[in-house]
Amino acid sequence: MPTFVEEKTMKRVTVKQEACIGCGLCQVYCTIEHSKTKDPIKAYLQEQPKPVSRVRVETSKPNSISIRCQQCKDTPCVNACLTGAMTLDKETGLVTHDPEKCIGCWTCVMVCPYGAVKPDSTGKIIAKCDLCPDREVPACVENCPNEALVCEEVDE
Amino acid sequence: MTKYVIIGGSAGGIGAVEAIREVDPAGELVVISDEKVPQYSRPMISEYVSREATLDTMKYRADQFWKDNNVQALTGHVATKIDFAKKMVELDGKQTISYDKLLIATGGKPFVPRMEGSDKSGVFTFTELSSAEGIEAKVEQSKSAVVIGGGLIGVSAAEALVKRGIKVTLVELKDKILNLILDETASDIAEKVLTDDGVTVITGQSVQKILGKQDKPDTVGGVVMTDGTQISCDLVVVAIGVIPRTDLVKDSAVKVNRGIVVDRHMQTSVADVYACGDVAEAHDFLINGNRLLPLWPLAHLGGRVAGYNMAGKQTEYEGGTVMSSLKYFDLPVITVGTVNPQNISDYEVLVEYKPEKTVYKKILLKDGKIEGFIFLGDLEKAGIFFRLLKNSVDVTEIKDMLLSEDFGIVALPEQLRQEMFVVN
Ligand SMILES: Cc1cc2nc3c(=O)[nH]c(=O)nc-3n(C[C@H](O)[C@H](O)[C@H](O)COP(=O)(O)OP(=O)(O)OC[C@H]3O[C@@H](n4cnc5c(N)ncnc54)[C@H](O)[C@@H]3O)c2cc1C
Ligand code: SF4
Ligand code: SF4
Numbered sequence: 001m002p003t004f005v006e007e008k009t010m011k012r013v014t015v016k017q018e019a020c021i022g023c024g025l026c027q028v029y030c031t032i033e034h035s036k037t038k039d040p041i042k043a044y045l046q047e048q049p050k051p052v053s054r055v056r057v058e059t060s061k062p063n064s065i066s067i068r069c070q071q072c073k074d075t076p077c078v079n080a081c082l083t084g085a086m087t088l089d090k091e092t093g094l095v096t097h098d099p100e101k102c103i104g105c106w107t108c109v110m111v112c113p114y115g116a117v118k119p120d121s122t123g124k125i126i127a128k129c130d131l132c133p134d135r136e137v138p139a140c141v142e143n144c145p146n147e148a149l150v151c152e153e154v155d156e
Numbered sequence: 157m158t159k160y161v162i163i164g165g166s167a168g169g170i171g172a173v174e175a176i177r178e179v180d181p182a183g184e185l186v187v188i189s190d191e192k193v194p195q196y197s198r199p200m201i202s203e204y205v206s207r208e209a210t211l212d213t214m215k216y217r218a219d220q221f222w223k224d225n226n227v228q229a230l231t232g233h234v235a236t237k238i239d240f241a242k243k244m245v246e247l248d249g250k251q252t253i254s255y256d257k258l259l260i261a262t263g264g265k266p267f268v269p270r271m272e273g274s275d276k277s278g279v280f281t282f283t284e285l286s287s288a289e290g291i292e293a294k295v296e297q298s299k300s301a302v303v304i305g306g307g308l309i310g311v312s313a314a315e316a317l318v319k320r321g322i323k324v325t326l327v328e329l330k331d332k333i334l335n336l337i338l339d340e341t342a343s344d345i346a347e348k349v350l351t352d353d354g355v356t357v358i359t360g361q362s363v364q365k366i367l368g369k370q371d372k373p374d375t376v377g378g379v380v381m382t383d384g385t386q387i388s389c390d391l392v393v394v395a396i397g398v399i400p401r402t403d404l405v406k407d408s409a410v411k412v413n414r415g416i417v418v419d420r421h422m423q424t425s426v427a428d429v430y431a432c433g434d435v436a437e438a439h440d441f442l443i444n445g446n447r448l449l450p451l452w453p454l455a456h457l458g459g460r461v462a463g464y465n466m467a468g469k470q471t472e473y474e475g476g477t478v479m480s481s482l483k484y485f486d487l488p489v490i491t492v493g494t495v496n497p498q499n500i501s502d503y504e505v506l507v508e509y510k511p512e513k514t515v516y517k518k519i520l521l522k523d524g525k526i527e528g529f530i531f532l533g534d535l536e537k538a539g540i541f542f543r544l545l546k547n548s549v550d551v552t553e554i555k556d557m558l559l560s561e562d563f564g565i566v567a568l569p570e571q572l573r574q575e576m577f578v579v580n
Contacts, residue, residue, distance in 0.1 A: 056536070056564070058562070058564035058565060058566035058567070059562060059566065060557075060562050060564070060566045060567045063566050064566060065564075065565060065566045067564070067565055079171075079453060079456055079457050079460065080452075080453035080456070080457075081453075082197050082199050082200070082216075082452050082453075083197045083199075083200060083214070083216060084197065084215070084216045084217055100213075101213070103200065103203060103208075103209075103483070104483050105199065105481055105483050106481035106482075106483055106488055106489075106490060106535055107452070107453055107481050109481065109490065109535050109536070109538055109539060110479060110481045110490045110492065110535075110538055110539060110542055111453065111479075111539060111542060112539035113539055113540065113542070113543040114539065114540070114565065115536055115537040115538070115539045115540045115564065115565070116539075117539070118535070118536040119488060119535060119536075123486060123488070
């Protein structure tokens, strides 16, 4: 497969599969972090549109795994995006989504090999992991009780 | 220094510009486009007509894109001829531009069947911003429209017009709308959603004639269907499909089948001449051969691969296949690969249908591999299936799990998970 990005250092959240117990707290903290109020009760019960988690915990006994955008080097979602809403930030190496430009055509959903992009609760645009731009450490990583999630700088 | 010339500045042309500049920041780069602002998202012309987007918000790349990439953008100009021996492109029938490497990314032109009255004012196609602007300017004075063609483009046109509050009739020659990308069940669901939103859907028929208004015979007043019924309307949108714009290579050494035939480097049969996008017939990973696939992501990817190769970075095109995602009438659908095979008995078919939730999923397996799938209503994991299909992964072992709620990356056999999904 062609590689489209020059070598660079970037951030990515990875999961230690043997340590993930499938508790789902990463989903909860992701949802709260991406809510307007950042208040657990309001985020879950009152806010409209409902905030959605950009992390998905999958369980198939005895395994579980916490999935989110992996910042693919070959950026399938960026290449496929119909509008230019999904871009590769040349500075940070991160795949960034612009909700203003997004029209919810679901093309990125079709080509994301991790199933890490999904329609948000309005059904008008997509939601995906943004590595919590307002935080030092992403909410899911900080709150994983079993330290199964690692936010690492990767030398590509 | 290499001189690059690209004809067409849309999905494919832009992909090539970006790739060339990654490899060669200095080479002279010329883009010729007969559209004045070619860098808009073509699929968004429907948003333009529905007034959900303006020319500004539908830009695929910013206005300074050409300047930032040091491109001489000859917009509003037509490439009229190519001399492959002299390596020259003729512009507007006048001056010539030489090239070392040429990319033909001229896209498709709308197909308009022979039909009496198709020259009347109020008849539009639906592939260019200029036609969208024409329609938009007429919508206000129109009460009703007939859209000819029940494929993706026709459905997108119908949605835009319904959103503007006019009465829409959608006409499809075959028995089912969206029949190239949906199976019967999914098409029926789509048809119901369109109907519920006020579109009149007529299938199994076509328009044989476009009529004028009584007082203004040169202006659209209605259509006559193949069975003779008349429908009055103020607008006709012909949205049957696009055909590759291959005129520039006619009677040349460039091999054309239905589109310009390219190899895995996106090169045509003539050295230093490349093609991509709607004009090209490029690799399809499912049929393992060349095929016309007029889709935005593939035009862009093909353009990127062409650009790398033109600039000297050997890159192979991974290919595409029939792959569409739809959002029209708030019905989310992703459909990939073979979904209506001729010999259905050669396939194993897995189906899940929950009408109450408008969720429908269908997976077609052949020799243990996924050859096609439709996900309607619940899309989240579609990308995982796309990857399994693209990589021709044998899913026999996990077949029974594919449609289960719990299916996901976790359900893939360990080795597969390592190979395909675990962080590279
Ligand atoms: C309404 C609509 C909705 C669509 N929706 C989707 C969708 O949801 N998903 C999807 O994947 N695809 C969709 N498509 C298809 C998608 O837009 C095309 O596949 C894509 O635009 C092809 O890109 P391209 O670069 O090959 O050609 P085009 O986008 O067709 O661009 C070719 C450019 O070259 C110019 N040109 C041609 N000949 C010359 C010449 N001789 N001289 C100068 N300039 C020339 C043309 O004017 C044009 O600007 C849609 C298309 C339409 C019309
Ligand atoms: S959204 Fe999906 S395809 Fe895009 S970079 Fe993230 S994991 Fe890769
Ligand atoms: S859903 Fe949004 S981000 Fe995804 S491809 Fe469409 S416009 Fe781009």
